[in-house]
Structure formats: C-alpha cells, structure tokens
Amino acid sequence: MDLRESRARLLESLRREISDKRVLSAMERVPRELFVPRESYNLAYEDIPLSIGYGQTISQPFIVALMTQALELRGNEKVLEIGTGSGYQTAILAELARWVVSTERIPELADSARRILDRLGYTNIEIHLAGETLGWPDGAPYDAIIVTAGAPTIPGTLLEQLSAHGRMVIPVGSRWEQELLKVTKKNGKTVIESLGGCRFVPLISNEAWEE
Secondary structure, eight states, rough: OOOHHHHHHHHHHHHHOOHHHHHHHHHSSGGGGGGGGGGHHHGGGSSSSSSEEEEEEOHHHHHHHHHHHHOOOSSSOOEEEEEETTTTHHHHHHSSSSSEEEEESSSHHHHHHHHHHHHHTTEEEEEEESSSSSGGGGGGEEEEEEOSBBBBSSOOOHHHHEEEEEEEEEEEEOOOOEEEEEEEEEETTOOOOEEEEEEOOBSSSSBBBBB
C-alpha cells in the first residue's frame, strides 16, 4: 500500500472517531511523512506512534487528533506546547491557532523541527529550548496548553500559565501508563475530565520526573 492509500485509510478511520472538522482538515493537510525518520517513511500514515530517536516518539495520529480536538481551537488562540518532538503536533496546532509557542528539551529535535516547519512555510510558531521552569512563562497567559509527555500530577506552573478560561490536555499517571486529562478553567475553578488511557514518554522536569 502506498502513502496515498494509507493516508486515505487513516483519515477515514479518524472521521469515525473525531468530530471536529477543523482538526480533520488539519490532519489532512499536514504531511506526516516529513516528520518521521527515513526508515519509518512507509509507516507514516499507520495509526501508531513511531520512534524519532533520543528516546522520543511521534504520537499516534488518533491521539494527536483527540488531544487537539479537546483544546477546542477556533483560530484566534495562543497555544503552548510542551514537547516539540518531531514538530508534527506543532504543525497541526499552527494550522488551527493564531500563534504556537513550543518548548523542547533536546536541542537536536528542536533544530530538526524548526527546519521542517520552516520548509513548510509556517510563520506563527516559535520554538524554545526548555529551561528550568516548565512551559514558557514569558508568553503567558495561553488560551490552550498541550503536554506531549506523561506527568505524575498536573503541574501548578502550567496551570498558572493558562488563561482564565483556558483548556489544557495532559497525560497524568506513572512513567509507563497515564490517563489523558482535559483541564478547563471555569469561573475561577478547575474542571478535570478524563479522555481515556494512553502511553507517553515521561515528562522530564523539576515538576515531573527525573531523567
């Protein structure tokens, strides 16, 4: 099966699970094959996570779509992404939001993602090397935050960077298995909703796991 056929099959599968048409359109536009290693090129549109080196992965397309849908993006938001990785999720966000701020702790991945995203012509993305403080406080507040690594708890630093009516999607649990949570600020309170089980690489931070 060639990439065109596997891409069409993936999109058909996503349409059965994802209701946000803007998210589906973004998934259709962004060429996932550019974000996977050369040896995984033929697997670019399989609904599976793939290794991108340095102990990191590019997430399963369904999980990317599910997390993005939960952010409820309409086009005028500033979004914070924790964990640039390959840059694929970053591109999806850039298709749907006004501005994307993304942090990555591995310089080689940050550089690679920048090159691919620049090649694709995105002008509404800034990528930073992760510092000691989780997130990117200089750009706060954010309308939405997406965390692409598993944390033991919801980090308070990220809640502080979330706007008064913002949404955050984050995997929370052990280093090996997590529950995908949607965290919404409403009327000064925090509302938490479970989106189901998931498996992400651990979030390395002074508010999460040690390396």
